[in-house]
Amino acid sequence: MFMHNKRLMYTVRVDAPDARMGNLILEQFGGADGELAAAMRYFTQGLAEGDPGRKDLLLDIATEELSHLEVVGSIVVMLNRGVKGQMAEGIGAAELMANITGGTDSHTTALLYGGGVALTNSAGVPWTAAYVDSRTEPTADMRSNIAAEARAKIIYERLINLCDDPGVKDALGFLMTREIAHQKSFEKALYAMEMNFPPGKLPGEPQFTDKYYNMSQGNGDMRGPWNQGSEWDYVDARGEQAAVDGGDGAASVKLSRSEQALERKILERTMSDPDSDPTTGADLGAGPGAGKTKKTL
Amino acid sequence: MFMHNKRLMYTVRVDAPDARMGNLILEQFGGADGELAAAMRYFTQGLAEGDPGRKDLLLDIATEELSHLEVVGSIVVMLNRGVKGQMAEGIGAAELMANITGGTDSHTTALLYGGGVALTNSAGVPWTAAYVDSRTEPTADMRSNIAAEARAKIIYERLINLCDDPGVKDALGFLMTREIAHQKSFEKALYAMEMNFPPGKLPGEPQFTDKYYNMSQGNGDMRGPWNQGSEWDYVDARGEQAAVDGGDGAASVKLSRSEQALERKILERTMSDPDSDPTTGADLGAGPGAGKTKKTL
């Protein structure tokens, strides 16, 4: 069960309304790496987790992320309090228009969301659960969590770079730091599983585990620990990159007679004649006097 | 520049059409952890990468993932070749209906996509770039790549569990194994950056880096390396979890006089009267003779 205490996890002190900054900070409220995405990632994992240690960890951090969501949302609400009143009560069209069009998407926050706080990213795109990559397999999920914390840390860092309101900067610094702490916890939880690589249960096929295929070739080819050394078999020749199973590299399926007959009917109906020289719609459209496109371009 | 060779990277041999299995395998074609998501994740990172080693690595693997996309798509096309002909040419409504309603979303693949191959997941949800979490910061991106490979490995593992066509299983095994190899490469690339933690540039604030807040309490509280030991300061008391900055836990902003005046106008206009005892729409709707909802429920 969730409970709520009216004190925020971190005090929010904003110097002055700034709808433009408010719009950017939405990235961490309703954006891909924002606090709702974090909370829902860990909450869904926590509900389905069977290991008691990880279950507790996931619910602890899910709850903290909800508390962060509240801090971020409160910052946005404070930054938008100027435009909220202007939009609701009206202050003259020209001044209002100027106030909501500062070069971010604050116009949408003001118009559609009334200068409150919205579950969108900084471009006005509504939050989607497509951001939540929980897969109910801890050797994958813990890695997804580590990566998500790393991304969230970066977005906070960029927001701090953009911010010169000391109170907002202070709160953003707290939130950024907590992502570091959470990453550390998820790292510990990953390595507290003795065998976590490869993820899941099935082993890889030995002949393909250590191959490195040099698929992008030319000036700029590089070697490094990711494709050289005793762990790697570097495959450079184009011929050895195709049909690596030793087959013919074709796709085939066994069809029944009736399936074959149907397929023949499609092929006949839609057969293209390679020897034709048809006049086309483009030819017609290239203008009067032109028999074929060629002549008019 | 991309080039294409008509031989697949892995030969695809399918025993018999099976639209139901084809629909499930779409998860790795147009799904969240599928090959298009992988290719686009590494491709966007590779284009913006400045480090020559990682740039090469990212384009190598992006290209390989496109080749995997082709293998996966070819498997789906083979599995759907039965229903494709039936849908295009017609075989009788009852039989056709039975063939496309096998309990997955193959009905949509058949009806909308004609038994070809579609950029949707196994539920018919169109692929979205919201799946691509590239952030142009390698200490975050490499971790996202590691996690993405881990997730993709798991989905292939589940598909293998669901599959008893030996040729399909064989190709899925190859694809699953390559995700392991890619994960290894991205791990090497991450640790080939000498300092990769914390991600990005800014350090954390020392007083919050090692705190662990026990936000979810009760029967099931657990300790482990993620919240105990010399690296952690475990905060259990609810009072120490709120307003951790030592402030009052409130959100505030300094408003100008005109902003304050506008806000007062909103508050007055929409003030709720706590001492009122209003009749409501629900009261009206609870039926004749009922003054207030209470009486009729």
Add this chain to the structure above:
Amino acid sequence: MFMHNKRLMYTVRVDAPDARMGNLILEQFGGADGELAAAMRYFTQGLAEGDPGRKDLLLDIATEELSHLEVVGSIVVMLNRGVKGQMAEGIGAAELMANITGGTDSHTTALLYGGGVALTNSAGVPWTAAYVDSRTEPTADMRSNIAAEARAKIIYERLINLCDDPGVKDALGFLMTREIAHQKSFEKALYAMEMNFPPGKLPGEPQFTDKYYNMSQGNGDMRGPWNQGSEWDYVDARGEQAAVDGGDGAASVKLSRSEQALERKILERTMSDPDSDPTTGADLGAGPGAGKTKKTL
């Protein structure tokens, strides 16, 4: 700040795993009228609300909805516990395929989400913040909340109709009842604002407030309190439904000379010749010997 207690708000007792039912109940976890939508609707309103009474109310119910989200998610996790193990460990392809294809979208829950719980609706569509209709204006928001509670009540009612597991039915009954209670609270909060109609601040224009335009005519035209009585002026004549301002019903804008000149250029470049008798691509495609489409159809 949010806190979490490991006891659920309502005890969940499930008789036996049932992935099909689990998939349907996702509607109230990650669906349009589900508990996340409810929690986020009230939470975003609560953060931006200035009236102390409504702010408290909104945060109370937002927190309760999060607790409901946990109850719903726990039901789904219990219902999926059978297929979760089968998918992770493998039990033979044919049996597994049969278990995940029961005629709902449980195949996606199993394959992509591993038999955990996902923020999708019952069709596998990811949750989107487009479901959240908070507008930061209480005379509109309270009505949206009332409507949302009514919708959620209906979905629970339908799930109860579909359910014969007594423990699940019991929990669904509790959740359904709470939507009734919440609707009552939001009704009270709406009518605790003395003037809440028309919503917002601006009055309507008197000449159009009481008009009822009979736009759909024919066998089936009906009168009732929504279009008859002293409050309504019923407009039936088609001529009085167009250009109701008394103008010419055209759209016009004053263009500068240079704008007019550019527009002329477009019109000339793309002018259609009403007197032409062109041969078209369709004519070409209607087959050999056919000068115009007409002849071949």
Add this chain to the structure above:
Amino acid sequence: MFMHNKRLMYTVRVDAPDARMGNLILEQFGGADGELAAAMRYFTQGLAEGDPGRKDLLLDIATEELSHLEVVGSIVVMLNRGVKGQMAEGIGAAELMANITGGTDSHTTALLYGGGVALTNSAGVPWTAAYVDSRTEPTADMRSNIAAEARAKIIYERLINLCDDPGVKDALGFLMTREIAHQKSFEKALYAMEMNFPPGKLPGEPQFTDKYYNMSQGNGDMRGPWNQGSEWDYVDARGEQAAVDGGDGAASVKLSRSEQALERKILERTMSDPDSDPTTGADLGAGPGAGKTKKTL
């Protein structure tokens, strides 16, 4: 059957092109509370409605909303007529760039939609049927309609606040007023059903209908008609908010032996060791010389 008359329902007179205002007004064309959403909400309800009175009402208003969609679209087209010509014919890059980047998303309207009119909201987000909350149950749908009209009224009010072109303002005033009239009609239709609360068919469970759970506690707790008086039982104690059914607040399911065996296999494979002290990837990444993260931060 729908018919169309070339006269608009309301004459549109625009003073001068203004792509920025055009972009904002898209909110009512392709936005969440816009006219397409309204038309489709009532149209889908009307088609499935069995009650003759409501069916007629819904089709009347659906048709009027389509006529409003045309008025709104015509306003946008007029406002964009300047940039449309400039984009199509070219007027010099610098001037054109300046004209389409006025601080809203008019750049996308100009570039992608050519200065026409697009089914997006003011942030460029494509319209989605996720906005349409029809549920085929009139006691819920009428409430959704009332709420939708209230929201639409508010957005028009905000647009009027932003607008100083008298012709546009005049048309927006008409459209806003009609939302008031429609709300009135839907209110009448709701209360023309004698029993409309609780919505749907099933009654609530008496022991939970009148409870108010004070889930958010602290400085700011308020009482009002929504949680006090004879209709309410106010539950404040945290202990009485958890497991309100009197059970243990846990989630459980009865598993078969084979299901239990599979679950044990997962748990063993992914068990976390609470007593371990693992070195993690974060430790590795914290830089040379650092055994554990702790030391380097």
Add this chain to the structure above:
Amino acid sequence: MFMHNKRLMYTVRVDAPDARMGNLILEQFGGADGELAAAMRYFTQGLAEGDPGRKDLLLDIATEELSHLEVVGSIVVMLNRGVKGQMAEGIGAAELMANITGGTDSHTTALLYGGGVALTNSAGVPWTAAYVDSRTEPTADMRSNIAAEARAKIIYERLINLCDDPGVKDALGFLMTREIAHQKSFEKALYAMEMNFPPGKLPGEPQFTDKYYNMSQGNGDMRGPWNQGSEWDYVDARGEQAAVDGGDGAASVKLSRSEQALERKILERTMSDPDSDPTTGADLGAGPGAGKTKKTL
């Protein structure tokens, strides 16, 4: 202005409810090639069109498509009338579950939309304006319309193949035929513009207009009118496919000194060491005793 007449454009006679078929037909109500997409494509074009002939044509067909939307929706409503009553009133859980899980997504239509009609496709995916490809340039838009009519015709054809209810089949046949007629009209409108190819205003660059790059090579290379004949210059050599402008095929930008300095800082901070041999997280996770991943796989 739109008006509505209660008679459908085509009479709908359904033999018996069939929720499964109803779900499939949603493809033409709320699907990508459905009637709403068609109506909105032509309506948005018609509003912004300056040529009087095409404007009239677009509004004629937009209005007819709305009338088709009504026919399609009415078919779905009739097909769902069985399950609608069962879902609303309850008929026993087992029977109801059986009735809504027939192997399409009818479970979502029943549960979320109450057996009415929904703006989703046959997989339950909500309609999105991303389907509408109007670009406010008639030489492109007419081609988009031709293509859209062709696609819609195909989906109706597939539905007819799936249908054995004579009344439904009859109505589908009418709707399919009208797509043919509309395609013919749009073809005429395209070719009534004397010069419609290349689309738009700018001519192509002569040296690249007639090149055909054979990018996909190997067993299966084909020649035909699309890449041979006097209109084409076939480029086969890989070397002539890269950097076709004669440059070095690199991407470059001139940076200021300060920009260069910042870039150097990123590169230094995130430089990967190609000569390192790092231990990675995957190495750690490969299990006890394994120094590097290699040894344990």
Add this chain to the structure above:
Amino acid sequence: MFMHNKRLMYTVRVDAPDARMGNLILEQFGGADGELAAAMRYFTQGLAEGDPGRKDLLLDIATEELSHLEVVGSIVVMLNRGVKGQMAEGIGAAELMANITGGTDSHTTALLYGGGVALTNSAGVPWTAAYVDSRTEPTADMRSNIAAEARAKIIYERLINLCDDPGVKDALGFLMTREIAHQKSFEKALYAMEMNFPPGKLPGEPQFTDKYYNMSQGNGDMRGPWNQGSEWDYVDARGEQAAVDGGDGAASVKLSRSEQALERKILERTMSDPDSDPTTGADLGAGPGAGKTKKTL
């Protein structure tokens, strides 16, 4: 199999970073008519195509479009290289804020994507496979391809109009020209099928193929080759536009007795009373002293 060569298909020379222009060009990277949409359209068709000529053509062009995607992405990366460094390293909040808020959505590219390149359109909307209209029927798909090339040509034309960097303009000119060439190829491929109209297999119903329904009437009615001449039967009378099958224009279905009984139950439960004069929520909300809304407006 795909291979990659590090030389771009076209050399990219950018004069100076320009994040605003970079944002607009995203339209062709991750937008509806961009290169990923093109590549995926042809790739999915190519995989499922049975005709050898079209299969080869589709894979040739799909591969070229991927190479274009790389060129477009490289342009964006170069244009963003200024803001990328500033965002990552920090240059002072005010200057950075000014640099990312130039009136397009470059703020989101900078903040969320770090000044790299993102699969979004120019409004920040993530790419969706809803843009891909492949239907596995070549007489429809070729037309979709023709239309898509026409749209892409137009967007490049508009970008060229907006651009004054000669190197960027040069590359955009190449890309625009290739869309013309591709359109020509797809036109040839369409007409290399001898019978391609009507699309698909089923013929139209003769009585409805040549009808033109004048659905939009009034001042502005036009005749042209799309609705006049020997190929057309122009239907003007409203009465002949409804129920064109000669029936009553109603929708009906045969219900079983039990289905009828259930339906009666719904109707009774939700019957609206046309003779009632109910007080409504709006009446209550219109303020004190007002019995009915009427009086107070």
